[in-house]
Amino acid sequence: MGDILGSLREIVGERWVSDRPEELWYYSRDPGVLEPHRPDYVVAPDSVEQVQKIVQLAVREKVPVVPMGNAMALTGLVIPLKGGIVVDMKRMNRILEVNERARYAVVEGGTSQGALKAYLQDHYPHLRHSLPDAPAATTIAANVALHGQGRLTQQYGFNSEMVCGLEVVLPTGEVCRIGSPSLGPYWFSRSHTLPDLSGLFLGWLGTTGIITKVGIRLYPNKKLRDLEIFVTDIPELVPEAIYRLTHLELLEDITAWFQPKPLMFKDNYHVTIYFTGDTEEELEFKRKMVWGCLQEFIDSKDGGFMGVDPLKPQLLEMPQRSVAEFADVPRGGGFEYSGPITLVEHFPKYAEKVVELARKYDLLYSGMARVISGGHAMMFAISFAFNRADRDMMERVKKAMDEATEFALQMGSIPWKPNFMEQRMILEKMDPVTRELIHRIRRLMDPHGIMNPGNWEVQ
């Protein structure tokens, strides 16, 4: 093995590489419950050329490379399971282009959600992107790479479906452009009408390359936003309510949720319905459509709309802070969730399972489902809060999470951003031909097996 540290210093400059234990400590973990694992080096490139050189170095030296956004996936996707070089993308945070009329932006691979939001607010206030309810420092590239969701997922699908072009450094060190930018200067399409090569990178969790640029679709940013919360005590009504709401084709975002605390939420299931408008009249029209489509449940007294005025400031935040607050209920700031993608009609079964797991492992729970693409699916987050200083509690959360993944797979769901153990469970259950195809693609793309090893590995 050559002088990797020296080579990295030559590539990015001394300031942007480290093998110091106190810095490696930070890069060895994420805020979830998985055990940390130390990398050998951490490096922060500033350009695609530097990323290329880092990958070429890793190929030469046969050391793993783990691309990292902000390490907030919670499922250890950037914990360097086999050591090697963590490539922290945060310096590559430039917003390269906004095409106002075609409504897309091109950003570098380390650009944060907050940076794009702020930039659009300042320069294009009538445009927005699908902001996830994650800390503002999380990155756009990481979010699309793991099929993240956001505020516009109900209308337009997973955030990864909003990708309209990619630039990727392949595991060979070559730079590859995907979609319309492979043919010309525009970033309006990731594939149409070409073979969709973006599928070689989205969902692969950094095992097939490092995303250095993302084209992301933008959408109209209406002047006004409002919400209503439908409440029922019958979980079976939730899928029906969502079906009726999505039929309207009017709504920004729909989430269904339940939690035992505070007491005002006890024993009920809530559907938060967001809608937008450029005028009060547009908002009122949508509000009336929302009320009207659920009137039958109100008449039967099985459901109704709760007063939301006191909660509005918090609920209209983007991103919302409620997750962070939930994480601190048992003190100690730990939070982990399993978020299978499943059918909306499965909501009652998932709701039952969350409560069962919370009772079994003595944990504080929260269940939340975000409707995807007008009701084609939902992401159901089975969430537990824990105290980081309490090892026993963390162990119980781990067990509950494993059980939740087993349940999700039994239900025919797809676990979202699975950790490496959950990936194994998925691969075991998967159709063997599909599994073999994944294996072949992986081997073809990354012949030296250096890209985020330990993830999506077929044994």
Add this chain to the structure above:
Amino acid sequence: MWALRYDPEICRECPSPRCLLQCQYMEMGEEEARGEILKLSRGEDSRVLEKCMTCYGCEEYCPYGNHPYFLICEMREKRGIYTAPRPITNQWINMTQMQGRALIGKVGEVVLSSCLLPSLGTMASTGEIFSQISSSMVFGAEFMCPAVHTHFAKMSVVKERLPQVLDNFRKLGVKRVICLHDECYGTFTTLAKAYGIEVPFEPVYYMDFLLERLEELKPKITPLNITAVYQRPCSNRWIPEKQDVLRRILDLLGVRLLDRNHQGERSLCCGGILRLVGGYKLADEIQRRNIADMADTGADYCIFNCPACQETLGSKVAKAGLKPIHIIDLCKMALGEISQEEE
């Protein structure tokens, strides 16, 4: 369990069924109104049990203090009639549960109660009016009057919790409780009496306290020289004799209260509870009528007494060109503690 002190004979002999005739939400002629109240007095089914919007109005309209509203609530619960959707009803029961988390200040013989409404506590914790007693504030479900559950026809919850609330005050050893919320004062003086529940302290209406303090602070008052309309809350229906206190306060502040159609007995609900009980269409319609009635006067301000009304209607009246303000803040404005621009 506590029983309602209702006398069916009074209704049978009543010369005019004002209680239902005056209702703002159910239209009925004199004959029908008489027939429906007689049905209720006999414990029979009545369309009133399905249609009452829980505005508390009939408690005020009844000239004999015979408690028609509480009777309707009792009969609804007995028949299992939900006024609002069941999950909403239970949400209110859960969110107002005592959890041993009340905030209790330095309590002496007099205590200032902000019920379970944080904004009342905030308003009363600063300024000269409350300076001598703000440290004696209590806040929390343990001190919240449970009258809100009458809207949901859950009189069993009211009767279970009210004695506990009174006992919590008794344990503090207080002699006088200044109620910052009309609902508390109305509960302690009217509802408790209707059920024969003894109140172990003297309830003090906060506007009486405001008036007394403003008299003392009179030299510091700068007349505001503004015009205003007033949003009367439902719980003020239980204490109609206190309506004059507001007028006297406004006189001291230099505020001219403008007459409007929906005032006094003809007041309309803010729409908050109405939305839960009557649905959005009725709530929207009532709010539209109410705000149009306010705007027609050309008043500068809309004065609120209840923070819940203000939360429900505040932004809507502002869009109609009136500045929403709580009466306590209005007093502070006249004392120079809040500027008109700031408000």
